[in-house]
Amino acid sequence: MLGVFRHQANGARLIVSKFLGQGKGGCSVRRPFVHASPLSRGMADVAVVADKMNVRDALNSALDEELTRDPLVYVMGEEVGQYQGAYKITKGLLEKYGIERVRDTPITEMGFTGIGVGSAFYGLKPVVEFMSINFAMQAIDHVINSAAKMLYMSGGKISVPIVFRGPNGAAAGVGAQHSQCFAAWYGSCPGLKVLMPYDAEEARGLLKAAIRDPDPCIFLENELLYGVEYPMSAASKDKDFTLPIGQAKIMREGKDVTIVTFSRQVEIALKAADILAKDGISAEIINLRSIRPLDRPCINNSVRKTSRLVTLEEGWPQHGVGCEIIATICDESFFYLDAPPERICGADVPMPYAVNLEALAVPTMDDIIRIVKRCCHRGRAAA
Amino acid sequence: MAVRQALRRAGGRLLATQGAMAPAALGVAGRGLSTSAEPITLEIPVPFKGHNVEPPSRTVETSAQELTEFFRTMFVMRRMEIAADSLYKSKFIRGFCHLYDGQEAVCVGMEAALNDKDCIITAYRDHCTHLGRGGTVLEVFAELMGRKDGCSLGKGGSMHMYNKKGGFYGGNGIVGAQTPLGAGLAFAQKYLKVEGVTLAMYGDGAANQGQLFEAMNISALWDLPVLYVCENNHYGMGTAEWRSAKSPEYYKRGDYVPGLKVDGMDCLAVKQAVKFAKEYALKNGPMVLEMDTYRYHGHSMSDPGSTYRTRDEISGVRQERDPIERIRKLLLSHEIATVAELKTIEKEAKKEVEDALAKAKESPSPDSEELFSHIYRKSYGAQAYGADRKEVVVTLP
Numbered sequence: 001m002l003g004v005f006r007h008q009a010n011g012a013r014l015i016v017s018k019f020l021g022q023g024k025g026g027c028s029v030r031r032p033f034v035h036a037s038p039l040s041r042g043m044a045d046v047a048v049v050a051d052k053m054n055v056r057d058a059l060n061s062a063l064d065e066e067l068t069r070d071p072l073v074y075v076m077g078e079e080v081g082q083y084q085g086a087y088k089i090t091k092g093l094l095e096k097y098g099i100e101r102v103r104d105t106p107i108t109e110m111g112f113t114g115i116g117v118g119s120a121f122y123g124l125k126p127v128v129e130f131m132s133i134n135f136a137m138q139a140i141d142h143v144i145n146s147a148a149k150m151l152y153m154s155g156g157k158i159s160v161p162i163v164f165r166g167p168n169g170a171a172a173g174v175g176a177q178h179s180q181c182f183a184a185w186y187g188s189c190p191g192l193k194v195l196m197p198y199d200a201e202e203a204r205g206l207l208k209a210a211i212r213d214p215d216p217c218i219f220l221e222n223e224l225l226y227g228v229e230y231p232m233s234a235a236s237k238d239k240d241f242t243l244p245i246g247q248a249k250i251m252r253e254g255k256d257v258t259i260v261t262f263s264r265q266v267e268i269a270l271k272a273a274d275i276l277a278k279d280g281i282s283a284e285i286i287n288l289r290s291i292r293p294l295d296r297p298c299i300n301n302s303v304r305k306t307s308r309l310v311t312l313e314e315g316w317p318q319h320g321v322g323c324e325i326i327a328t329i330c331d332e333s334f335f336y337l338d339a340p341p342e343r344i345c346g347a348d349v350p351m352p353y354a355v356n357l358e359a360l361a362v363p364t365m366d367d368i369i370r371i372v373k374r375c376c377h378r379g380r381a382a383a
Numbered sequence: 384m385a386v387r388q389a390l391r392r393a394g395g396r397l398l399a400t401q402g403a404m405a406p407a408a409l410g411v412a413g414r415g416l417s418t419s420a421e422p423i424t425l426e427i428p429v430p431f432k433g434h435n436v437e438p439p440s441r442t443v444e445t446s447a448q449e450l451t452e453f454f455r456t457m458f459v460m461r462r463m464e465i466a467a468d469s470l471y472k473s474k475f476i477r478g479f480c481h482l483y484d485g486q487e488a489v490c491v492g493m494e495a496a497l498n499d500k501d502c503i504i505t506a507y508r509d510h511c512t513h514l515g516r517g518g519t520v521l522e523v524f525a526e527l528m529g530r531k532d533g534c535s536l537g538k539g540g541s542m543h544m545y546n547k548k549g550g551f552y553g554g555n556g557i558v559g560a561q562t563p564l565g566a567g568l569a570f571a572q573k574y575l576k577v578e579g580v581t582l583a584m585y586g587d588g589a590a591n592q593g594q595l596f597e598a599m600n601i602s603a604l605w606d607l608p609v610l611y612v613c614e615n616n617h618y619g620m621g622t623a624e625w626r627s628a629k630s631p632e633y634y635k636r637g638d639y640v641p642g643l644k645v646d647g648m649d650c651l652a653v654k655q656a657v658k659f660a661k662e663y664a665l666k667n668g669p670m671v672l673e674m675d676t677y678r679y680h681g682h683s684m685s686d687p688g689s690t691y692r693t694r695d696e697i698s699g700v701r702q703e704r705d706p707i708e709r710i711r712k713l714l715l716s717h718e719i720a721t722v723a724e725l726k727t728i729e730k731e732a733k734k735e736v737e738d739a740l741a742k743a744k745e746s747p748s749p750d751s752e753e754l755f756s757h758i759y760r761k762s763y764g765a766q767a768y769g770a771d772r773k774e775v776v777v778t779l780p
Contacts, residue, residue, distance in 0.1 A: 082691065083621035106591040106627035107558050107619055135557065173477030173529070175540040177556035317768055347775070348767035349754055353540030354529035355477065356748045363770040371771055 046092035049204075049237045056226040058200035059089045062207040063127065065239045067097050070125060073211060076103040076116055077129030077166075086131045087167065087226055113139035113164070117146045120162040120216075127211060130166035133220060134178050147216040148191035163210045165219035168196075169263070169314050170351060170362050172224065179351035181315030183262070186218050187291040187324070193217040193245055194291040198266040199230040202289060205243030213245060220291075222264045248295035250302070254284035257372055258302040260325050261312035262288040265363065269312055272368040281376055291321060299325060300333045308375050309341040314362050317345035342375045344368060416724045417447040423717065427655060429646035434634050436641035436670070439659035443651045447719040449495065453650045454710045455728050457487040460511040461707060462736040463520050464680075467510065467527060471684045475744075476527045479556075480541045481508040485648075485679040488706035489614055490515040492653025493582060496661060500579030502572070504552040504565040506589065507542035508614075508678075517549035520736055524743035532746040536753060550579075559592030561585060562611065566598040566669075569609035580608040580664045582657070588619020590633050599640050599669060606668035610660050611637065613673045614647065620682040621691040634673035647674030648704040677704065756780055 046064045047057035066073050079086045081094035081104040094102040105112040109130065116126040130136040136143060147160045169181035186194045193215055197203040203221070210217035235241060251266060252273055261269050266287045273283040284302050288295065303309050309329055311322030322343035329341060347361040422444045431438035464484040470476045483490075486508070493503070494515045505512050510523050518534055526533025527541055534544050535554075544554040552568060555561040565583020572579050585595065590613055602609045613633040617624050624631040634642030641663075645656040653674060660670045677700045681688025688697070714720040720728075755767050755777045762779035769775025 079621050082626075084690075086620070104622060104626060106622070107588045108591050108593060110593055111591075138557065138559075171478070173540065174479055175543055175556060176538075177542070178479070317772060343772070344770055345768075345772070347754060347769045349758060352538040352749075352754060353478065353526075353535075353543070354533075354537035354749050354753075356529075356751070357538065357754050360751060360754050360769060367770045370774070374773070 046096055049232065051232055052229050053200045053204075053232050054227050054229045055197075055200045055203045055221070056087065056089055058204040058230075058232070059207055059221070060091060060093075062204045062211070063090060063093060064096070066127075066208055066211040067093065067101060069239070070211075072123065073125045073127065074101040074103065075127045075129065076105055076112060078105055078107055078131050080104060080129050085129075087223065089221075089226070090129065109135050109138035110142065113142040114146065116162055117142050117160060117216075120147070120160045121150070121158050125161045125163075125211065127163045127165060130164065132178055133166045133168040133182050133218075134180055136164065136166065136182070136218075143186075143216070143218065144189055144192070148189050150191075151215070152191055159214050160216045161214045163207070163213075163217045163219055165207070165210075165221060167223035167226070168220035169222060170346070170358075173353060173355065173358065174351075175353045176350035181220075181313070181346065182218075183220060183291050183313065184315055184320045184323075186220075187294075187321060188319075189292070191216065192292060194220065195245065195289065196220045196222075196262045196291055197289065198225070198263055198287055200228075201230060201232050201236045202243060202249075202287075204232075204236060205241055206245070206289060209242035209245050212242065217245075220263070225264055243289070246290045246293035246295060248289055248298040249287045250298070251285040251287045252283070254282040254306065256282045256306055257308040257310060257376055258284045258286060258299070258306045259310045259312055259368070259372065260286045260288060260299055260302075260322075262291065262321070263314070265312050265314060268363075268365055269368060272365050272372070275365075275369055276372055279373070281372060283372060288321075294324065294328070296328050296332070299328060303329050303333050304336045307336050307338040309337065310368075310372055310375050311341070311343040312363060312368060313344070314346045317343065317348055320345050339375050339377065342371050344371050416451070416721075417719045418451055420446045420448050422446055423450075425651060425713070427646070427649060427652045429649065429652065431652070431656065432634065432644040434632075434637070434642040434644075434671075435639075436643065436663070438643055439655055441655075443655045445651055445654075447714075447717070450710055450714055450717075450719060451728070453488075453491055453495070454707065454714060454725070455732055456491050456515075457650075457707045457710065458729055458732040459520065459735060460484075460487045460491070460514060462733055463514070463523065463739075464510065466524070466736055466740055468680065468684070470524070470527065470740075476541065476684075477529070478540055479507065480527065480684045481682065482680040482684070483508050483511040483678065485700070485705070486614060486616060486676045487511055488650045488709075489612075489647045489653055489674045489676055491706075492650040493612070493657050495650070495654040496657035497582070498579070499550060500572075500577055501661070502550040502552060502565075502568045502579065502581040503584065504555070504561045504568060504581065505584035506555050506558055506561055506586065508586070509542065509544050509554045512584070513544040513546060513551060513554070516546050516551035518544065518546055518551070520739035521742050524740050525746045528743060528746075529748065530743060530746035531749045532743065537749045538753060538757070559585065559589040559594050562589070562592070562595040563598035563601075565611075566602045566607055566609050569602065569607040569664075569669075570605070573606075573608055578665065580610055580661045582610045582612050584612045584614055586619060587613065587615040587617060587624045587631065587633060588622070588627065590615075590636065591628055599637050599671075602669040603637075603640050608664040609669045610657070610664055611640070611669060611671045613671065614676055615673050616676050616678045618678075618682070618691065620686065623691065632673075634671050637669070637671040640669045640671055642671035642673060644673045644675065647676030648706045649709060650706060 047060040080090040081102045084091040116128040170179045197206045311325045326341045344363045427441040464482045471480045490512045522534040529537040542556045569581040634644040646652045
């Protein structure tokens with residue numbers, strides 16, 4: 001089977017391949033076909049940093065700049081190259097950087113993740129894309145046992161500068177096997193850094209930081225945010241713009257209650273805060289950005305100011321991220337609390353497909369408002 | 384009526400019996416339409432290719448009844464998938480939707496050689512496979528739309544259709560996982576001394592998964608009655624087989640497990656191969672069957688299917704190898720049916736699909752209580768929580 005790059009007159013590249021027949025009476029598709037590179041159709045261009053960007057383009061620009069900056073960086077995953085990325089995060093990168101640095105893989109997560117980690121042992125800086133972080137479970141042995149623990153086990157000899165990234169958590173109607181949130185599982189693992197951006201600027205800054213970081217980072221994105229546009233600050237357009245790992249951001253200052261959340265729920269919490277403000281409740285919203293390392297000082301300082309805590313996440317409740325946040329407050333700021341902390345989580349069920357059930361399985365704005373009011377001793381008393 | 388019942392009557396036992404079944408019993412209309420069970424002998428045009436096994440003969444016995452049923456069943460499946468395409472575009476179906484049109488001959492041909500002691504497990508392109516195992520078009524549509532009358536009560540969705548009574552174990556979203564699961568079904572069949580085999584189906588995309596080889600190794604060691612059926616439609620999402628597999632000769636990939644390459648667009652070839660392989664597996668253990676097939680749609684509804692293959696290729700396969708057209712030609716050339724009679728069958732099939740669709744649209748959403756049902760078979764009074772854990776606490780049923 002031949003795959004040959006040929007340059008067209010207009011400079012675009014055609015990938016010509018032939019299906020060789022299986023001989024006389026062969027069954028397989030035999031006619032040669034020309035696979036036009038999407039670039040030749042004007043489809044794929046690397047994103048340009050602008051005043052407003054969606055999360056997809058922000059991620060794309062981050063990958064582009066880091067691939068330019070450091071020749072040891074390369075991208076690997078299913079459909080990241082010729083297909084331009086299952087969610088188009090890697091569009092234009094194959095055309096710009098070539099197959100050595102943008103690698104399409106077979107559907108073999110365990111295999112290619114192991115390969116990625118091995119190459120990181122040697123000194124390369126892979127960015128491994130999982131089409132869904134749910135598929136990373138096939139490879140989780142390499143993420144944890146091969147990557148996260150290696151520096152420790154080797155007594156400091158072998159570091160693993162790898163980034164694993166992909167869409168995590170609930171999307172819309174993708175069912176039980178494609179909707180799990182892995183923040184808590186990965187967040188419990190020493191040696192791993194776990195990042196969860198919210199808006200486009202964070203996506204860009206945190207991904208660049210993760211790629212430059214010498215330790216294994218798992219970068220949990222959100223599919224529903226890929227197409228959402230956000231304003232970008234002037235600083236964020238710089239090609240060396242990074243955001244610090246391990247630092248949360250206070251999205252909105254308040255004095256009555258601290259809501260700690262991350263990823264898509266940040267947006268919903270901000271809207272809830274507007275509604276709560278009309279009822280006289282001033283909510284401080286903390287966007288974690290980094291599940292591990294957790295910004296404990298930020299959370300504690302906030303709760304010491306507000307004396308109330310509500311955690312908010314989409315993942316399962318038992319042993320979730322909220323549990324660690326509440327434990328941290330109990331450890332360090334217990335006597336500042338005026339009310340028991342509340343945690344808002346996804347329901348304790350595999351994600352159902354039917355739209356009405358799916359809505360019951362993820363926290364809603366109404367849930368947030370009711371629970372925050374309850375925490376502030378407004379509304380109905382707790383059962 | 385249940386597709387699979389008809390196929391079973393028309394299929395598995397037909398080679399042994401000579402008795403004709405009353406056409407009316409099959410609900411096949413048409414004056415003069417031959418639905419005789421008299422054996423017709425045909426030659427399979429595309430030869431089998433064997434790996435470490437002598438392929439079966441290309442001479443296959445069928446009948447007017449069987450061929451008619453193939454035609455009708457595949458036509459229903461085709462209409463169902465095309466209707467699903469429209470439903471997705473009108474947003475009745477959400478999430479992922481992977482359509483099977485083009486590949487119908489594989490599941491229909493398989494069913495002609497199987498019975499209810501056999502099991503099938505496949506990945507997410509499962510709507511037609513579910514139908515073949517006794518599912519109804521109504522429960523497929525209702526499931527796709529997330530309604531109560533769906534085969535998984537609306538909780539599974541497109542990728543998660545099951546029918547344990549019919550020996551269908553899904554419906555799996557994680558590519559490759561179904562292959563060791565299938566070996567497990569075969570393990571249980573052997574353990575319980577059931578005279579049945581399991582068909583563990585996977586695509587060319589999944590064919591490189593390590594767990595497939597782990598399953599093959601164990602099933603060969605333990606002589607498990609499992610058939611690894613690779614539905615090779617030549618593209619794993621956007622990746623052509625030659626870009627993902629060093630050796631795309633999937634029927635050889637079992638190495639010590641023998642394999643057969645089959646024209647997957649020919650119901651009769653599939654039936655012959657599965658019949659042969661089933662006999663083999665019950666005595667000797669696993670075999671690989673590579674079905675050379677093709678999907679007309681893209682990988683899923685969010686893939687146009689034309690960025691990695693040409694429209695000429697797609698229409699070329701449709702013209703030269705479409706499984707329904709192949710059977711149509713046989714029916715006409717053997718004077719089993721006239722053009723008009725086939726049109727009648729098509730009309731009835733369309734109506735069956737339309738009626739099921741209308742009924743599915745009327746089916747309500749599942750009740751809220753279903754959120755917490757079927758977490759455990761036995762819950763010991765465990766509690767589960769909703770998003771607001773103080774408001775929504777449920778003792779699991």
